[in-house]
Amino acid sequence: MVLFPQNYKKGIEVSRDNAGVKPAKSGSRAKGRITLNDVAKTVGVSAITISRALNDPDKVKPVLRARIEKAVAELNYVPNRAARSLAAGSTQTLAVVIPTISNTVFSNVLKGIYDQTIEHNYEVLFANTYYSLQNEEKVISKLLAQYPDGIITTGLDMTERSKELLQAANIPLVQIMEVGAGEVLDMNVGFSHFDAGASMAEYLLAQGYRNIGFLGAQMDFRSQRRMQGFLSKLADANLETDKYLMTTTIPSSVKLGGHMIADLLSEHPQVDAVFCNNDDLAYGAIFECQRRKLRIPEQIAIAGFNDLDASASINPSLTTIRTPLYEIGNRATELLINTLKRRPNLSKTLDLGFELIARDSA
Amino acid sequence: MVLFPQNYKKGIEVSRDNAGVKPAKSGSRAKGRITLNDVAKTVGVSAITISRALNDPDKVKPVLRARIEKAVAELNYVPNRAARSLAAGSTQTLAVVIPTISNTVFSNVLKGIYDQTIEHNYEVLFANTYYSLQNEEKVISKLLAQYPDGIITTGLDMTERSKELLQAANIPLVQIMEVGAGEVLDMNVGFSHFDAGASMAEYLLAQGYRNIGFLGAQMDFRSQRRMQGFLSKLADANLETDKYLMTTTIPSSVKLGGHMIADLLSEHPQVDAVFCNNDDLAYGAIFECQRRKLRIPEQIAIAGFNDLDASASINPSLTTIRTPLYEIGNRATELLINTLKRRPNLSKTLDLGFELIARDSA
DNA sequence: TTAAATAATGTTAGCGCTATCATTTGGTAA
DNA sequence: TTACCAAATGATAGCGCTAACATTATTTAA
Numbered sequence: 001m002v003l004f005p006q007n008y009k010k011g012i013e014v015s016r017d018n019a020g021v022k023p024a025k026s027g028s029r030a031k032g033r034i035t036l037n038d039v040a041k042t043v044g045v046s047a048i049t050i051s052r053a054l055n056d057p058d059k060v061k062p063v064l065r066a067r068i069e070k071a072v073a074e075l076n077y078v079p080n081r082a083a084r085s086l087a088a089g090s091t092q093t094l095a096v097v098i099p100t101i102s103n104t105v106f107s108n109v110l111k112g113i114y115d116q117t118i119e120h121n122y123e124v125l126f127a128n129t130y131y132s133l134q135n136e137e138k139v140i141s142k143l144l145a146q147y148p149d150g151i152i153t154t155g156l157d158m159t160e161r162s163k164e165l166l167q168a169a170n171i172p173l174v175q176i177m178e179v180g181a182g183e184v185l186d187m188n189v190g191f192s193h194f195d196a197g198a199s200m201a202e203y204l205l206a207q208g209y210r211n212i213g214f215l216g217a218q219m220d221f222r223s224q225r226r227m228q229g230f231l232s233k234l235a236d237a238n239l240e241t242d243k244y245l246m247t248t249t250i251p252s253s254v255k256l257g258g259h260m261i262a263d264l265l266s267e268h269p270q271v272d273a274v275f276c277n278n279d280d281l282a283y284g285a286i287f288e289c290q291r292r293k294l295r296i297p298e299q300i301a302i303a304g305f306n307d308l309d310a311s312a313s314i315n316p317s318l319t320t321i322r323t324p325l326y327e328i329g330n331r332a333t334e335l336l337i338n339t340l341k342r343r344p345n346l347s348k349t350l351d352l353g354f355e356l357i358a359r360d361s362a
Numbered sequence: 363m364v365l366f367p368q369n370y371k372k373g374i375e376v377s378r379d380n381a382g383v384k385p386a387k388s389g390s391r392a393k394g395r396i397t398l399n400d401v402a403k404t405v406g407v408s409a410i411t412i413s414r415a416l417n418d419p420d421k422v423k424p425v426l427r428a429r430i431e432k433a434v435a436e437l438n439y440v441p442n443r444a445a446r447s448l449a450a451g452s453t454q455t456l457a458v459v460i461p462t463i464s465n466t467v468f469s470n471v472l473k474g475i476y477d478q479t480i481e482h483n484y485e486v487l488f489a490n491t492y493y494s495l496q497n498e499e500k501v502i503s504k505l506l507a508q509y510p511d512g513i514i515t516t517g518l519d520m521t522e523r524s525k526e527l528l529q530a531a532n533i534p535l536v537q538i539m540e541v542g543a544g545e546v547l548d549m550n551v552g553f554s555h556f557d558a559g560a561s562m563a564e565y566l567l568a569q570g571y572r573n574i575g576f577l578g579a580q581m582d583f584r585s586q587r588r589m590q591g592f593l594s595k596l597a598d599a600n601l602e603t604d605k606y607l608m609t610t611t612i613p614s615s616v617k618l619g620g621h622m623i624a625d626l627l628s629e630h631p632q633v634d635a636v637f638c639n640n641d642d643l644a645y646g647a648i649f650e651c652q653r654r655k656l657r658i659p660e661q662i663a664i665a666g667f668n669d670l671d672a673s674a675s676i677n678p679s680l681t682t683i684r685t686p687l688y689e690i691g692n693r694a695t696e697l698l699i700n701t702l703k704r705r706p707n708l709s710k711t712l713d714l715g716f717e718l719i720a721r722d723s724a
Numbered sequence: 725t726t727a728a729a730t731a732a733t734g735t736t737a738g739c740g741c742t743a744t745c746a747t748t749t750g751g752t753a754a
Numbered sequence: 755t756t757a758c759c760a761a762a763t764g765a766t767a768g769c770g771c772t773a774a775c776a777t778t779a780t781t782t783a784a
Contacts, residue, residue, distance in 0.1 A: 147440075310616040399770080426732090
């Protein structure tokens with residue numbers, strides 16, 4: 001039978017099967033929850049012994065420990081992390097600042113972070129900046145109020161105030177996604193977006209394309225640097241850089257990719273290759289070209305970025321750049337936890353690179 | 363200039379531009395951070411006044427408030443939420459339990475949750491169950507240790523122990539994604555997966571398809587109920603239900619969709635329509651059919667579930683069921699926050715429905 | 725003008741836990 | 755036995771903040 005309490009009011013006593021033990025206080029601030037002291041009274045030992053049994057079991061005799069564990073289970077005791085944090089000065093929490101959770105790129109990164117934290121018994125607090133440095137400043141401030149033991153932020157570009165806050169917090173920090181494109185405050189894990197863009201340009205040039213376009217959505221700092229890397233190689237080859245360039249600050253989506261390539265082609269039908277700054281955009285471009293009966297890559301080549309799930313399966317399969325998203329999250333968290341556990345890191349900066357995956361679309 | 367502290371050791375003093383004020387204590391537990399008391403001393407008022415200026419600004423005279431805000435900014439003071447939580451008995455934190463963050467479905471739900479929490483100044487703590495009830499039990503226990511003010515869990519199926527823990531926690535709970543398919547512990551937001559499945563079956567039947575297959579990945583409880591709803595309508599129409607059925611517990615992906623339809627077609631080339639339990643799977647199926655030069659929907663119809671970003675753009679555009687993912691997260695959080703703020707909710711259960719989007723693929 | 729009401733600020737205690745140091749228990753060697 | 759040491763457990767204080775009540779300043783009403 002399950003009866004869920006109808007009333008959550010502070011101090012309201014809710015019936016529980018607690019072996020007769022009731023929460024000690026039900027004053028106005030009491031939450032009516034079982035505390036360490038309740039367990040201690042039940043077992044007949046001091047509170048600190050319960051604390052030890054839970055946090056450092058080896059310090060408590062096995063027999064007593066067993067009794068404590070039994071009482072904890074019976075009373076449904078759940079330690080109060082706020083109290084623990086306050087007393088111990090550590091929250092076992094990591095803060096994560098990403099642009100938006102609803103982008104596959106960052107949900108993959110976050111998964112990498114999550115899997116590492118769960119293994120080391122940390123919690124994850126995340127916040128979205130929605131690609132705004134002002135928002136970032138706000139959420140950093142909010143997250144720091146939770147006194148995380150460490151923090152991960154996205155990108156190397158932030159406001160001076162954000163930097164100040166992070167330094168004043170005096171906790172390890174990993175800036176993720178990008179390396180080699182700005183000031184690093186502490187640690188850094190990612191890859192070079194400039195090089196990634198350049199690498200795709202070189203590939204397309206090597207394939208013989210000469211009227212090469214660029215479609216960019218979102219156009220955050222990293223997108224811009226991918227574009228710069230890309231255009232620098234076109235410039236090196238004495239090709240047009242501005243002519244077939246189309247960017248927007250609208251977030252990337254499949255639909256947007258369709259619209260953008262439509263616009264580009266209506267202005268410049270001679271374009272023979274397009275680098276989309278995100279696979280989503282590239283999917284949309286491919287679909288739109290299909291509708292226009294343009295053969296890919298014969299009439300127009302399409303390339304993407306990130307190597308998302310569908311890229312290997314789409315027709316034609318998408319030439320793209322694989323980025324180590326999960327690994328970035330995972331390794332960044334590893335750096336953080338190593339630092340927190342006073343284990344040395346080989347390096348404060350990890351360039352995890354990228355990989356150009358040549359498939360059929362270009 | 364930015365110099366990041368090289369040492370995070372407790373109590374180590376790090377130089378800061380703190381207008382001469384140093385953290386009060388640097389004992390072994392002190393984190394070397396500025397506290398309310400430091401601000402109070404700087405401004406020359408009591409700590410509680412600082413607290414009020416920050417939490418309930420109207421209660422402090424504007425002139426004084428301005429001085430306090432200035433001091434807070436100069437000292438880079440960040441309130442300690444653990445201390446606040448402990449003193450106030452509220453953490454301003456909501457816990458979220460979802461199967462996996464790396465599934466677009468749940469990252470959309472989480473975004474809905476996040477956007478609502480940010481507006482009301484709550485924090486989000488999330489955990490993944492990876493579709494395991496045992497994991498769910500563990501993460502619920504871990505999350506409750508943070509004493510969240512409210513909690514959102516996914517689905518109606520959980521272990522007895524999970525239910526016990528949630529009840530003992532005595533905080534508002536919203537079970538999301540599904541309604542009408544099991545015991546609700548407190549509040550409930552979602553839609554009927556059985557009905558959604560049934561609705562797609564009716565549509566396909568109405569279109570005249572008779573050799574109708576089903577491809578199911580992951581096959582968690584909700585997938586199963588979608589399948590049951592779907593098959594029940596096929597049975598009503600006296601059609602085969604088992605013959606063209608293919609399921610796996612492997613997580614859904616585009617690639618998997620391709621493999622599954624390939625397998626299904628090699629066994630049963632007569633299949634004329636397939637309902638994929640996820641759009642990802644449907645994309646993969648469409649791509650594979652294209653490679654086999656099967657005309658969609660003339661030779662084989664494909665339908666999906668969730669109406670993800672690419673579904674409207676793919677060729678042919680995908681007939682699917684649009685599910686209110688963002689809204690589920692958003693409304694569930696709204697219910698939770700209303701409850702926490704003692705505002706009445708019209709209902710403890712919200713059926714947000716679904717919508718069949720008929721496009722070209724079926 | 726003075727009392728009463730209200731606004732603004734202060735004092736005190738305590739939220740639930742753990743660091744630190746103190747004490748007790750049990751085991752070992754002399 | 756006694757002295758000694760390690761292991762196990764306990765007492766105390768305090769982490770940084772806010773609820774509750776107390777006091778003081780300011781405004782308003784009579």
